[in-house]
Amino acid sequence: MISSARAEIITIGDEILFGQIVDTNTQWIGTQLTDIGIRPARKTSVGDNRQDILDAFTQASQRVNVVIVTGGLGPTRDDITKHTFCEYFGTELEINQDALALVTEFFAKRGRAMTEMNIQQAALPKNCTYIPNLWGTAPGMWFEKDGVIYVSLPGVPYEMKSLMEFEILPRLKARFSTHIIQHKQIRTIGIGESFLAEKISTWEDALPEHIKLAYLPHFGQVKLRLTGTGTDQAVLDKQLDEQIALVLPLIEEYVFGYDSDELETVIGTLLMNHNATVGTAESCTGGYVANQITSIPGSSRYYEGSVVSYSNDVKMSVLGVSRETLEAYGAVSEQTAREMAEGARRVLNTTFAISTTGIAGPDGGTPDKPVGTVWIACATPEETFTQLLTLRNNRKINIELTCSYALNLLRKTILKTSLAVKG
Amino acid sequence: MISSARAEIITIGDEILFGQIVDTNTQWIGTQLTDIGIRPARKTSVGDNRQDILDAFTQASQRVNVVIVTGGLGPTRDDITKHTFCEYFGTELEINQDALALVTEFFAKRGRAMTEMNIQQAALPKNCTYIPNLWGTAPGMWFEKDGVIYVSLPGVPYEMKSLMEFEILPRLKARFSTHIIQHKQIRTIGIGESFLAEKISTWEDALPEHIKLAYLPHFGQVKLRLTGTGTDQAVLDKQLDEQIALVLPLIEEYVFGYDSDELETVIGTLLMNHNATVGTAESCTGGYVANQITSIPGSSRYYEGSVVSYSNDVKMSVLGVSRETLEAYGAVSEQTAREMAEGARRVLNTTFAISTTGIAGPDGGTPDKPVGTVWIACATPEETFTQLLTLRNNRKINIELTCSYALNLLRKTILKTSLAVKG
Numbered sequence: 001m002i003s004s005a006r007a008e009i010i011t012i013g014d015e016i017l018f019g020q021i022v023d024t025n026t027q028w029i030g031t032q033l034t035d036i037g038i039r040p041a042r043k044t045s046v047g048d049n050r051q052d053i054l055d056a057f058t059q060a061s062q063r064v065n066v067v068i069v070t071g072g073l074g075p076t077r078d079d080i081t082k083h084t085f086c087e088y089f090g091t092e093l094e095i096n097q098d099a100l101a102l103v104t105e106f107f108a109k110r111g112r113a114m115t116e117m118n119i120q121q122a123a124l125p126k127n128c129t130y131i132p133n134l135w136g137t138a139p140g141m142w143f144e145k146d147g148v149i150y151v152s153l154p155g156v157p158y159e160m161k162s163l164m165e166f167e168i169l170p171r172l173k174a175r176f177s178t179h180i181i182q183h184k185q186i187r188t189i190g191i192g193e194s195f196l197a198e199k200i201s202t203w204e205d206a207l208p209e210h211i212k213l214a215y216l217p218h219f220g221q222v223k224l225r226l227t228g229t230g231t232d233q234a235v236l237d238k239q240l241d242e243q244i245a246l247v248l249p250l251i252e253e254y255v256f257g258y259d260s261d262e263l264e265t266v267i268g269t270l271l272m273n274h275n276a277t278v279g280t281a282e283s284c285t286g287g288y289v290a291n292q293i294t295s296i297p298g299s300s301r302y303y304e305g306s307v308v309s310y311s312n313d314v315k316m317s318v319l320g321v322s323r324e325t326l327e328a329y330g331a332v333s334e335q336t337a338r339e340m341a342e343g344a345r346r347v348l349n350t351t352f353a354i355s356t357t358g359i360a361g362p363d364g365g366t367p368d369k370p371v372g373t374v375w376i377a378c379a380t381p382e383e384t385f386t387q388l389l390t391l392r393n394n395r396k397i398n399i400e401l402t403c404s405y406a407l408n409l410l411r412k413t414i415l416k417t418s419l420a421v422k423g
Numbered sequence: 424m425i426s427s428a429r430a431e432i433i434t435i436g437d438e439i440l441f442g443q444i445v446d447t448n449t450q451w452i453g454t455q456l457t458d459i460g461i462r463p464a465r466k467t468s469v470g471d472n473r474q475d476i477l478d479a480f481t482q483a484s485q486r487v488n489v490v491i492v493t494g495g496l497g498p499t500r501d502d503i504t505k506h507t508f509c510e511y512f513g514t515e516l517e518i519n520q521d522a523l524a525l526v527t528e529f530f531a532k533r534g535r536a537m538t539e540m541n542i543q544q545a546a547l548p549k550n551c552t553y554i555p556n557l558w559g560t561a562p563g564m565w566f567e568k569d570g571v572i573y574v575s576l577p578g579v580p581y582e583m584k585s586l587m588e589f590e591i592l593p594r595l596k597a598r599f600s601t602h603i604i605q606h607k608q609i610r611t612i613g614i615g616e617s618f619l620a621e622k623i624s625t626w627e628d629a630l631p632e633h634i635k636l637a638y639l640p641h642f643g644q645v646k647l648r649l650t651g652t653g654t655d656q657a658v659l660d661k662q663l664d665e666q667i668a669l670v671l672p673l674i675e676e677y678v679f680g681y682d683s684d685e686l687e688t689v690i691g692t693l694l695m696n697h698n699a700t701v702g703t704a705e706s707c708t709g710g711y712v713a714n715q716i717t718s719i720p721g722s723s724r725y726y727e728g729s730v731v732s733y734s735n736d737v738k739m740s741v742l743g744v745s746r747e748t749l750e751a752y753g754a755v756s757e758q759t760a761r762e763m764a765e766g767a768r769r770v771l772n773t774t775f776a777i778s779t780t781g782i783a784g785p786d787g788g789t790p791d792k793p794v795g796t797v798w799i800a801c802a803t804p805e806e807t808f809t810q811l812l813t814l815r816n817n818r819k820i821n822i823e824l825t826c827s828y829a830l831n832l833l834r835k836t837i838l839k840t841s842l843a844v845k846g
Contacts, residue, residue, distance in 0.1 A: 017463040019453025022445070026468075030442025040440040042475065043468035045449075052465065059482065183443075194498040194540040214471075215499045216438060217579075225443065280731075286717025287710030290731045294709025297785055297818060299733075306731035307741070308703075308713045314728040314771055318741065348737055362720055392532050393558075395720060397581065 005038040005176040006064040010056050012072035012081055013155060014047040025070050025160055032169055037179040037229075038066060048072060053084045061148045066172065071155030073121075073138035081152060082141075086125045089145060093123040096130050099139045106137055128152075131167050135159045140167060149175075180233050184240045186224040186247070187261050188254040189408045193217045196224070196251065203247045211243060219397070220404040221263075256411055263407045264296050270414045271302035271352075278410065279348030280306040281319055281340040283331065283357040284374060289403045304348045309340065319343030330369070332357050334386045337375035345379040353379045354410045358389065360398045372398055376406045378413040385413055428461040428599040429487040433479050435495035435504055436578060437470040448493050448583055455587060459596045460604055461489060471495060476507045484571045489595065494578035496561035498540040504575060505564075509548045512568060516546040519553050522562045529560055551575075554590050558582045563590060572598075603656055607663045609647040609670070610684050611677040612831050616640045619647070619674065626670045634666060642820070643827040644686075679834060686830045687719045693837045694725035694775075701833065702771030703729040704742055704763040704778040706754065707797060712779060712826045727771045732763065742766030753792070755780050757809045760798035768802040775836065776802045777829045781812070783821045795821055799829045801836045808836055 009026045016023050023045070030040045041064050046052040053072075060067045072081030086092050100122035107114045121137050124130060131140030131151075136159040143150040151168050153160045188196060193215050197204070204213055210230060216223035226243060230236035248255065257266045271278055280289045290306035293299055307318050312331055315321040321339040329335045340355035358374025365371035372391035377384055387409055391398045432449045439446050446468070453463045464487050469475040476495075483490045495504030509515050523545035530537045544560050547553055554563030554574075559582040566573040574591055576583045611619060616638050620627070627636055633653060639646035649666060653659040671678065680689045694701055703712045713729035716722055730741050735754055738744040744762040752758045763778035781797025788794035795814035800807055810832055814821045 016450075017453055017466060018457045019450040019455075019463070022447055022450045024445055027439075027442040027445045030440055032442075034441045040442070041470065042479075043440060043466070045466035047464065063478075183441075192535075194538050197499045197540060198538055212437075214438060215497065216443070217497070225438075227437075227441075279737075282710075282713075285714075286722075286726075287705075287713025287729055287731065290705075290710025290733075291708075291714050294731075294733060295819070299709075303733050305733040305737040305741075306710055306729070308710065308717075308729035308731065310713075310717060310723055310726050310728040314702075317772070318728070318730070318770060347741060349740070390533060392529075394581070396718070399718075 005066050005172070006041040007033050007038050007066040007068060008042045008044060008060040008064045009033075009040060010060060010067060010069045011043075011045045011155070012048065012053060012069065013045075016045050016071070017047050025155065025157055028157075028161060029068055029070075029164065032164060033066075033068075033172075034181050034183075036169060036173045036176070037181050038172060038176055039181075048080060050080060050084055050087070053081065054088055057084075057088050057150070061146070065148050066176075067148060067150045068168075069150065069152045070160055073152065073154045082123070082125060085128070085141070085143065085150070085152065089125060089127050089143065091126045094126055095119070095122050096124045096139070097122075098132065099124060099130055102132055102134075102139075103137050131163060133159060133163055135162045142168075142171070179229055179231055180236055182228045182230075182233070182236050182240060183259075184226045184228075184244060185259045186226075186244060186251075186255055187221060187257040187259075188224065188251060189221045189256050189263065189404060191222065191251070191254045193222050196222050196254070199250050200224075200247050203243075203250065207243065208239070211239065220401045256408065262296075263404065263411065264292055264299075267293070267407055267411055267414070268296055268299060268302055270411065270418075274351075274414065274418055276351035276414065277302050277304050278352045278354065279304045279344045279350040280406075281344035281353060281355040282306055282308045283310060283315070283340070283355075284360045285356045285399050285402050285406070286310060286360075288399050289354065289356060289406055292403055292407070304350045307344055307347060315340060315343075319347060332359055332369055332373055332375060334375050334377075334388070337377035337386055338379075338384050341377035341379035341384055351381065352410060352413065354406045355379075356402050356406050358391075358398075358402060360395045360402075362395060374398070374402050376402065376409055378406075378409045380413060380417050382417070385409065428489050428595070429464040430456050430461050430489040430491060431465045431467060431483040431487045432456075432463060433483060433490060433492045434466075434468045434578070435471065435476060435492065436468075439468050439494070440470050448578065448580055451580075451584060452491055452493075452587065455592055456489075456491075456595075458604055458606070459592060460600050460602055461595060471503055473503060473507055473510070476504065477511055480507075480511050480573070484569070488571050489599075490571060490573045491591075492573065492575045493583055496544075496575065496577045498538075498544050498560070505546070505548060508551070508564070508566065508573075508575065512548060512550050512566065514549045517549050518542070518545050519547045519562070520545075521555065522547060522553055525555055525557075525562075526560050554586060556582060556586055558585045565591075565594070603653055603659055605651045605653075605656070605659050605663060606682075607649045607651075607667060608682045609649075609667060609674075609678055610644060610680040610682075611647065611674060612644045612679050612686065612827060614645065614674070614677045616645050619645055619677070622673050623647075623670050626666075626673065630666065631662070634662065642823045643831075679831065685719075686827065686834065687715050687722075690716070690830055690834055690837070691719055691722060691725055693834065693841075697774075697837065697841055699774035699837070700725050700727050701775045701777065702727045702767045702773040703829075704767035704776060705729055705731045706733060706738070706763070706779060707781040707783045708779045708822050708825050708829070709733060709783075711822050712777065712829055715826055715830070727773045730767055730770065738763060738766075742770060755782055755792055755796055755798060757798050757800075757811070760800040760809055761802075761807050764800035764802035764807055774804065775833060777833050778802075779825050779829050781814075781821070781825060783818045783825075785818060797821070797825050799825065799832055801829075801832045803836060803840050805840070808832065 129142040138154040345353035361371035552565040561577040564575040768776035784794035
């Protein structure tokens with residue numbers, strides 16, 4: 001444990017249990033608590049059910065010393081959090097005049113009439129510290145009992161976030177923040193989780209107790225997340241950097257970035273640094289690569305466009321792939337990938353161009369070219385590099401993996417080319 | 424309650440507690456369990472910590488009779504779910520030969536060497552029923568003890584969903600489902616949730632008790648989901664169809680399909696029925712429309728390709744948009760959208776072509792053309808139809824909305840054209 005504080009996040013509401021909404025609140029709360037050195041030890045979701053909520057409070061109080069509760073504060077009768085807190089603490093509701101004034105002002109400002117239901121939103125358990133909610137009508141509440149802090153917040157994301165940011169986190173930080181938690185990530189591509197683990201196992205075994213490693217795989221990429229805990233930000237930062245410096249030589253060829261770097265942003269930066277542009281020629285990815293590149297705001301500075309040549313006609317008429325190549329080697333071949341990339345570079349008038357052609361599935365596979373057979377190419381002013389991928393997944397994943405590998409081929413090609421230029 | 428089953432969903436992994444990933448698995452699992460009449464009673468997230476996991480298992484077994492566990496099955500050492508199950512059940516791991524054969528085949532197919540770590544993925548607790556995972560390397564597991572079912576699944580969403588869909592849900596349904604729950608959906612586009620609700624409020628109020636209505640809005644579309652509960656499949660089916668027949672006349676112009684119909688599949692069917700083809704010319708959507716169309720297996724039968732003309736140069740050089748048009752009206756204009764669509768139809772040699780040009784944001788807006796200003800067009804052999812969109816969202820949503828509206832413009836154009844032909 002890093003600070004004396006361990007937190008449990010409790011969400012209340014049938015809509016979360018039944019899957020009617022995706023819960024993003026607890027993810028955000030988890031990051032915020034972690035950042036101030038309070039360890040999220042558990043998350044619990046219960047329905048709008050008195051006994052389930054009481055049980056959750058009791059069990060949480062036995063596990064942690066900070067309990068963050070969201071939801072169940074609305075005016076409608078199925079929101080029972082406040083009443084359940086009263087029962088849990090053996091107290092009752094009373095109108096809080098500050099809360100009432102704020103709710104009254106809230107409705108006055110909007111020129112809306114207040115209902116009895118709205119007035120009841122100002123009724124709070126007698127033992128709570130009132131936390132004003134300037135962003136909605138449901139007040140926040142802070143309780144302390146037997147060394148455990150209970151915080152109750154509305155479930156509306158921006159109300160919850162505002163209350164946490166301006167009221168709750170500062171109080172928790174003042175109370176607990178003795179230790180720091182820091183994350184650093186190494187982003188890799190082109191190597192599986194288990195192979196990566198084998199390459200760095202000696203280093204991983206030698207990690208100090210206060211630095212933990214996690215593998216986070218995602219579409220041909222693996223994030224290596226180092227989580228360090230300590231008391232001195234600068235020291236911890238240095239220790240993490242030292243570990244990264246130690247492991248990097250073992251996996252350098254697979255590393256494309258750090259922390260929040262994405263392949264698309266890394267490539268964008270590389271291209272801008274070299275005053276270079278890129279275009280794409282896509283068959284099996286059907287525009288997905290273009291879509292990923294243009295998902296980055298400002299990508300128009302280095303991205304010219306794409307020819308999605310789904311049919312052979314378009315491969316020939318727009319990209320200038322030769323009929324002979326298509327007939328001799330087929331659409332899914334190194335030669336076609338090469339001519340597509342070179343054609344895209346010419347037609348779109350770019351420094352680099354990448355191409356994809358393959359069998360995404362589920363149909364279209366043959367014995368010698370099964371589903372998942374993909375050729376990618378990257379054309380440069382000097383030469384064209386190609387790569388064969390043999391993927392074995394469903395259509396969607398094959399497309400996403402092909403995109404990752406194509407962007408990585410572009411990345412490596414830019415680096416290679418720039419080295420050549422430097423050399 | 425419709426069955427005796429109450430479920431708890433347990434997710435294992437520090438990355439969820441710390442908020443490094445948004446947990447979408449439990450939301451999906453919640454909907455699936457609800458659909459077969461099993462009530463999700465609680466969700467619990469614990470870290471990669473032996474004692475916390477053991478506590479979660481014990482407490483869940485006291486609350487529910489179905490425990491769904493996801494995560495912590497990877498090959499790396501921070502994944503400890505299997506070992507903890509062994510400790511919980513007082514058993515040990517042993518290599519499961521079926522699992523080993525499957526993992527071996529998985530790597531053989533990919534022509535990749537297997538590491539000791541991969542082999543260990545076939546080691547399962549002796550008391551578990553092995554659930555083959557055809558989508559990854561971590562097997563699913565099914566345990567039963569003292570009247571409680573424990574299911575362990577990998578955390579990778581598509582592996583988890585595939586295992587649930589093909590293995591787990593059928594078993595749970597066979598075990599618990601006493602009543603029938605049936606869903607029917609009406610898919611609409613081009614009308615907001617609240618306007619739709621007004622149009623059908625009388626019908627909605629008259630729905631029988633055992634048929635519930637849900638509005639599921641998603642990127643310019645609204646799904647109307649009817650959920651019927653009963654004991655006789657045929658009767659329930661008929662009752663749902665009768666309700667659909669009643670509501671349809673009120674909203675016909677907005678309805679593009681039913682149940683699992685997607686705009687992309689509806690368009691594909693329309694195009695094939697008319698022996699027609701389509702191509703796209705995309706600026707602000709950057710390949711997203713092409714990607715959506717080609718997400719449908721077999722789309723190569725009617726989809727020729729796309730020109731993603733992100734720069735004006737490509738708009739002119741590949742699509743033949745005139746410099747005069749771009750200078751006089753700008754890239755985001757009805758005229759440019761029109762010339763892009765007509766150019767795409769010519770260059771890609773298709774029956775129809777749709778184009779998108781707009782300001783997706785966050786930058787690039789001007790007082791007269793703010794972020795969210797988008798022109799779309801659909802070219803046919805006879806004429807070209809255009810439409811102005813004024814969206815007010817972030818980049819990602821603007822792109823997705825533009826795609827929905829462009830595909831819907833294509834759908835309506837095909838219908839209009841075919842009527843003209845018929846007439």
